Amino acid sequence: MTTPVNQTPEPAGEVVLKLEGVVKTFPGVRALDGVELEVRAGEVHCLLGQNGAGKSTLIKVLAGVHHADEGSVTWLGESFAPASPQAAMRAGIATIYQELDLVDDLSVAENAFLGHEESRGGFLRRRSTAQRTRGILSRLGHAQISPRSLVRSLPAAGKQIVSMARALSHDARLIVMDEPSAVLAHDEVENLFRIIRELTAQGIAVIYISHRLEEIRDIGDRVTVLKDGRTTAANLPARETPTRELVSRMTGRTIEYVFPPRVEPKVREPLLVVDRLTREGEFADASLTVGAGEIVGIAGLVGSGRSELLETIFGARRADSGTVTLNGKKITTIGAAVKHGMGMAPEERKSQALLLDEPIYRNMTLASFSGYAHGGFTDTGKERTAAMQTADLLELRPRDVSRAVRTLSGGNQQKVVVGRWLLGGTKLLLLDEPTRGVDVGARAELYQVIHDLAARGVGVLLVSSEVPEVLGLADRVLVMREGHLIHEALADKIDEATVLDLVMAGSLMEGEPA
């Protein structure tokens, strides 16, 4: 549209969606316990709430995935209870789910139109599908993604774009976005906001879920807050409501949503020395050091090779050239890394770090259970006790370490992973996106944990796509672009704008194989 994208107007549209007293129980869990929600046409309605508050469950009720046990949903003035996801889509509600809901081995176009394929007599109309996909992609500002390329070949941000394309492929009156920005870097978030503004300008309503409060300010019109499946505040003005109030509505307590102050670190000998580390096509000539008790942050765009660098330092990938030394010992394998006191919390918690069906304590001792064993026989009693102590230290909720990790919220799952390395007596911790998908409260706790670790002499190398997080947590900041460490500065000697300028320069996801 040619409409200038300026300040979003006050929500003037009529009410399109109204939820009253919606209840949804899972066996043993009352995930939704009387939710009230009112969404107007053309507004961005933000849903806030801690991990496990019921946000995703709520939108799945709207999307026809779950069926509400009680309560009423009114959609466009009529009572609404979609029997299936398809019914919801047909009614004009499109959803971008939190867990990427894409099929790796289908093409971008096929994913976008999965379930409502353009077909004639069961045969796909591939050309028109590709055309429509191309149209949607360029509308999303990513015309360079080929509709024919496999989703498998796209980086995480690209996949998020495809999810968005899928939502736009429906003729929707309401688009629900469950943490769409979690895997997006800064410029991508800007792009996302531009699209959202275009949508609302056309009168489309958007429900927006995020744990990043500053985003709410930027894009949101009104806010509804959920806590333990209940609406604790409805229709707060997104721009005016103080952060403190939002947080206390979410958590029921007050959390200072700032980074804990850092004690000026003493001069210390380098613990980790990375020298001219290179992996063809991923990163080149990366040299860095981390001292004991120091927090070093790496900022950069999604796809700049930060995860690969971390994994290579950890020995999980084989370096083409260059060396990694920890306390003077050369590290080339994970075994050596762990043995000499390095630990890593990888980027994808669920697929890379956790045994979801195993109890918390076994996940915590995954890297150290041999240490508690006698002659190959495990000592679960000791493991449990140690895990319990660590759980206390990390303020893990719930404290019951026999519970399966699957039942924990994202933030608590992350704590389990960090706890794993605390138990292992780790001297250097590599953290890749430690707060992705983690709620405000848990986030603040994690920050505290990271600081406490550093105070105890543990070195921390941190990767995050949120620049404020890197600046707030780290003593020293490295900037990575296209596989090169291009800048290094003390955290208090550099500001957000400078980092962003350094980081940008190149756009991501160019040159997809057609």
Add this chain to the structure above:
Amino acid sequence: TSNDPGENTQIKTDASGSNANAAPGTKVIIGFSAPAADHGWVAAITNNAKAQAQAYPDVEFRSVEAGADAAAQRAALSTLIAQKPNVIVLLPHDGKELNSAGLEAMKAGIPVINLDRAFPDRGAYRLQIKGDNFGMGLAAGNYIGEQLKAKGVSNPQIGEIPGIDSLELTQERSAGFREALATFGFKVANRRPAEFTADTGQRAATELLQAVPKMDALWNHDDDQGIGVLAAVNQAGRKEFFMVGGAGSKAAIDAIIADNSVLKATVTYSPSMASSAISLARLIGQNKGMTDLVELQVPKEITLASETITKENAAQYAKLGF
């Protein structure tokens, strides 16, 4: 082979009445066990035994099916022994593997009649009735050798399609075949094993025909898989050779009489041995001997001769085909 089981069984009804043994005697419980019949020959064994037992009013027939392998058959036998029959007739999966079961039954005072697959231990059976696998190979080899000699073929291409190759009986048949051919100075050009089923016979034959573009003679060990072998021969449109079958099924004998296919002969390995085994089991149970023999008891071992059925003598074998 027939689509209608039970129609043709080979039993001895003894209408003449000249045999004193035919008169009813004391009641005999005969336990019977044979492998799961997924093959015409084994099915015929079971059917023959059952039918023969029914022909005697003084015989009670208890059959336990022996499942898929030797272990299952061993289990079946232990339940059978527990039921204390007077005699056990047993077609083992493998004589050597079931040797211990035979010993167990004999120890329990139950005479065991081993059908077809010998126990290595002589104490494990009372009577051994078997076909002559080696002799079957010899007969097939001799027939092929003579025919080729008569035609004056000097360096013949001879094919062989055995049954399941890992079975000892297959090895014996092939050994006999090789030996007989060697006396003529011939050898097997190609050997493609099948699995005693028509579809595997067809596959093996197709491969064999492709590998030997000009063949003189072919021995197929088993007439049941021979259905598939003949189908493959027809599908390949090959006529330049003649074929010898094995076992002596009804279909094979009919084909030999009709003389319109490459099948010119078959060497017998008759499931009628099961009928004989039941008859003899009854005699053993009644403590009688065979009337034509001087001895008062049934002998310890009987080996059936493998006969060669050709167009000339096929008519008299027709009723023995299974």
Add this chain to the structure above:
Amino acid sequence: MTDQSTKPSLPAQSPPVAPAVSKDKSRANWLKGDGAESLRRNLGLVGVLVILVIIGIATRPELYGDATWVKNNVFTILTQASAIGVVTVGMTFVIIGGGIDLSVGAIIAIAGVWSTTLSTQSYGTFGMIFTAIVVGVVVGLVNGALISYGRLVPFIATLAMMVAARGLAAQISGKQTQVSANSTINSIASTKILGIPMLVIILAVVVAAGWVLLNRTTFGRRTVAVGGNPEAARLAGINVRWHTVLLYALSGLCCGIAAIMLTSQATSAQAAMANLYELDAIAAAIIGGTLLSGGRGTIIGALFGVLVFSTITNLFAINNLSTEVQNMVKGGIIVAAVLIQQFRYRSLTQLLGRKPTS
């Protein structure tokens, strides 16, 4: 951040402009695209086939010197691959869809036996074909229902079906080999059309249909989704359970067709027929690049997998190898084939896929 005006600002609702590609070119792409991709992916297997043929030529040069023989041999290999190839197409769909079907051999047996009973035969050719296909599809539907609605693991459900269907087949056939007296059925195996054996043509048609179904229809794309990410498929509004039922029915259908093909070849059917076809079909599919965990696979790859197996058998036959040596060598060849295939695939992905994105 970045200047917004530099981004392509397309009108949001209006349909995008037509691409500049000419119609002819795009039609060529219809065939090219994925087809060439399948070929490229299966270069390793093609290499294995070539190596096998070269070994054949080296060991039996006199046979390979005869052009007629070579042509016949190619048809022999293809004919031997035909029934199992048809089964493998169905199996590939099932595996891509996240399942496995251990009952294919048993389904063939029961379909074959049922269609050759005297009473079925009395209904003539059509009756026999109809019976085989209906029996196959119905057994497949039962499999699918047990898995979808009974929530049984596919491995167990189809294993149970394998045992039960063989038992039923034995019951129906009275454990006899049932001879087909239907000359039309029997002649399928010996008929040639334009010099090409009918069975090979059937295989070609089934493979082509399978390829189109997988790559060009909603059913096929949904199969990939159901196997690759069942949750995503469900969220996209696909009826995952029903789709699963259809996949097993499709496998049963293929078994029904294969039953007729095998009956025609052996002019008979019996309860023990198509023994262990499940292993061959699964192995062929996997060697052909189908992921056992679902979500990925190609029909062409599966076909190559089947061809590798039947070429190996052919090579053994023309060299008169004994069974035990055959088996030892076969095990080695399977390993080698997969390693070669993997090597190609990996080096290719390294060449194509792993370019730096930015």
Add this chain to the structure above:
Amino acid sequence: MTDQSTKPSLPAQSPPVAPAVSKDKSRANWLKGDGAESLRRNLGLVGVLVILVIIGIATRPELYGDATWVKNNVFTILTQASAIGVVTVGMTFVIIGGGIDLSVGAIIAIAGVWSTTLSTQSYGTFGMIFTAIVVGVVVGLVNGALISYGRLVPFIATLAMMVAARGLAAQISGKQTQVSANSTINSIASTKILGIPMLVIILAVVVAAGWVLLNRTTFGRRTVAVGGNPEAARLAGINVRWHTVLLYALSGLCCGIAAIMLTSQATSAQAAMANLYELDAIAAAIIGGTLLSGGRGTIIGALFGVLVFSTITNLFAINNLSTEVQNMVKGGIIVAAVLIQQFRYRSLTQLLGRKPTS
């Protein structure tokens, strides 16, 4: 933020302190915990066993009236389950570890045949047992190496091994059934200790060892991790590849033991022995609650799975069912067993597991 001083300040580097739990209590837990859990989880299968026995009693009351017969029958069932039970223990480890082993039957065959060659027999009892076990382990190691370092899919690697090992076994045995002349080996099957058949004792020992290995050792812990999430296991410093090799070697070891047991039962070995044991073992493991995709499973469940199968066979034998009827019924029972088992498991998890999280 919470005050830091309120936190238990653990010294980061020192080893964790011993648990405060009293020693006695923890020892009681040692046995209780998972054991009771296994039983609870397998309540469904226990139910199936009970139903099977009740059917047995109902159909053959006169046999079940005889106490000696009943005792003997229990031992018959257990003896029949012994060799396959041992194999299933190894298989369960492999499956929990994320793999599958299709070669177990073939490994038994080659181990059995190799240990009964005349030359091996000349080394006496110890030589035969040693050979069987070494052959089993070595073949297992090869499997593991192909999978771990050759990156072959377990299905294909062990399928190739199955074919090759059977071929080699046939080669070694000259396709003859090899009779064991060793009376010690032969007597294993008939020896009883305190009235309990030796084979049953061996099974019990292997199951107990397997249970301890899975639930009480670091090896077992690694197995669950490797199967549950190989990437997480790798990133936690576990040598996933080497562990995988060990799992297949363990399966091979179990096959070696089973080979001796079967040889003793049959007083002979041959290349076709233990045919299709792979399917039985996999089915038993899965019915016992082992996840085919890895990461979860119990030894006790697997044992129950085996017992269900051998009880079914026993039931058929005492009722003298024909094979075809057996097979049909067996398929039905497998389905029913899993459904019952699933039902129990589901309702239990609903009762116990899904307590509210927060």
